[in-house]
Amino acid sequence: MMANVHVYECSHCEKQYVQKKWVCPNCKHTEFQSKEVTGEGKVFSFTKIHVTSQEFAHLTPYTVALIELENGLRVTGRLSETIEINDNVTCISNEENTYIFAKR
Amino acid sequence: MNKVKVSGIGITPFGKLENVSLKSLLMDACLQALKEANFPKIDAVYVGNFMSGQLGNQEILGAIVANDLGLGPIPTAKVEGACASGGIAFRQAYLMVKSGEYDHVLVAGVEKMKDSSTEITTRAINAAMDNESNEKNAGLTFPGFFGTVANRYIYETGASKEHLAMVALKNREYALNNPISQFKKPATIEEIMSARMITEPLGLFDCSPTTDGAAAIVLSKGEDGVIVRSSAQASGTTQMQESVDLLSLPAIRESARKAYEIAGVGPDDIDVVELHDCFSMTEILAIEELGFFEKGKGWEALQQGLTKHGGKVPVNTSGGLLSKGHPIGATGLAQIYQIVSQLRGTSCNQVDGARIGLAQNLGGTGAYSTVHIFEGVNL
Numbered sequence: 108m109m110a111n112v113h114v115y116e117c118s119h120c121e122k123q124y125v126q127k128k129w130v131c132p133n134c135k136h137t138e139f140q141s142k143e144v145t146g147e148g149k150v151f152s153f154t155k156i157h158v159t160s161q162e163f164a165h166l167t168p169y170t171v172a173l174i175e176l177e178n179g180l181r182v183t184g185r186l187s188e189t190i191e192i193n194d195n196v197t198c199i200s201n202e203e204n205t206y207i208f209a210k211r
Numbered sequence: 212m213n214k215v216k217v218s219g220i221g222i223t224p225f226g227k228l229e230n231v232s233l234k235s236l237l238m239d240a241c242l243q244a245l246k247e248a249n250f251p252k253i254d255a256v257y258v259g260n261f262m263s264g265q266l267g268n269q270e271i272l273g274a275i276v277a278n279d280l281g282l283g284p285i286p287t288a289k290v291e292g293a294c295a296s297g298g299i300a301f302r303q304a305y306l307m308v309k310s311g312e313y314d315h316v317l318v319a320g321v322e323k324m325k326d327s328s329t330e331i332t333t334r335a336i337n338a339a340m341d342n343e344s345n346e347k348n349a350g351l352t353f354p355g356f357f358g359t360v361a362n363r364y365i366y367e368t369g370a371s372k373e374h375l376a377m378v379a380l381k382n383r384e385y386a387l388n389n390p391i392s393q394f395k396k397p398a399t400i401e402e403i404m405s406a407r408m409i410t411e412p413l414g415l416f417d418c419s420p421t422t423d424g425a426a427a428i429v430l431s432k433g434e435d436g437v438i439v440r441s442s443a444q445a446s447g448t449t450q451m452q453e454s455v456d457l458l459s460l461p462a463i464r465e466s467a468r469k470a471y472e473i474a475g476v477g478p479d480d481i482d483v484v485e486l487h488d489c490f491s492m493t494e495i496l497a498i499e500e501l502g503f504f505e506k507g508k509g510w511e512a513l514q515q516g517l518t519k520h521g522g523k524v525p526v527n528t529s530g531g532l533l534s535k536g537h538p539i540g541a542t543g544l545a546q547i548y549q550i551v552s553q554l555r556g557t558s559c560n561q562v563d564g565a566r567i568g569l570a571q572n573l574g575g576t577g578a579y580s581t582v583h584i585f586e587g588v589n590l
Binding site for chain 1: 329330331333334337341344345346348349350351352354355358359360361362363366407408409410411412413450451452453454457
């Protein structure tokens, strides 16, 4: 099971952002296109969270990782496995703007 | 442009203060500062606060101060900038006196956090992140950002969890001598390293506590005593995934660059520092970003004892956020309280002959930073 990562691409300079922008910080243009990019990448860093807000308390302990995708973009997602920096991972779910990754 | 001096300071005890309200904390700190300044005619009030609305259902803090301290129908405002609320409030007060608009301004900071459960407070603190984001949905917490930074820092630099513990130990040792600090129990490096995990690799001692407390300062037109040499502020990324260099907090670097430039001094001129150790990891990044040590080498400075008495520059002689406590809106003012005390020669953990001091206050995951540089003149 694999899922893509949704990005916003500046129509002018083609720079991509995981987070929506209203003005492109790179070239100051205001038009963006939605695109899907591959969810394959590697772990740039991570933390295993033991104390959290009520909303996520039922998941503890859980791991949140900063994933560097193959195109160099970084995206924050959640994993249920034990991981190390540089582990290869892939996005397995992207529902409701929540990215879940797993080792591949 | 006017020169600006600190004409009064006030602070309450920090900790879990039962049966003391947000309002009475705020008033206590303000009254101390006003008394010390000999009750000048205050022209305006700025109050730094982050969560009085969320946790205590109380806003209009500026008008409450003006009314209950009998300051008259003067303009007031509450300033919110997450954990940098106090530093930003101070900067607004400073700019108003410097510009000549006002002669005397009262600036205060307050937070009452201990009346709420950890889950409620954690949620409120998460307001310091951009929550319309996949990061929030992934379950990233505010401490989790710094845990992720710490794992990468350890991976890239050769530092270990023990170096994080050295920050916590140093600040605890300083806090033992500060009468207002939240934690006065000695700790050992082993105890710090084996404490329960909050967000790996950060354990309990690596994270600043929730705290009740307030601090206040009166700023006046003037050229002697402790003067404000410069004030600078910068913004940075609001999301981890947008950080170009995860091991950098550009808002600290930029605010420091501007503050040094305006004051005409550099890191080597600074005798004493209070900086924003919301987590042990953050202190190591901050000593690098403020230019005291090279990037990626801050952990070595800890190991060599360069950030305490007898080293290059003593950092967080108040005990810092980690052990003095971190009442969010008050923190920026409490840091300045400590630096002013150091320059007056009346501080706990006094640095002999301290003449120039720096206070750095951070908000969010690097979203805001203020840097203020002070000098003791004719003291």
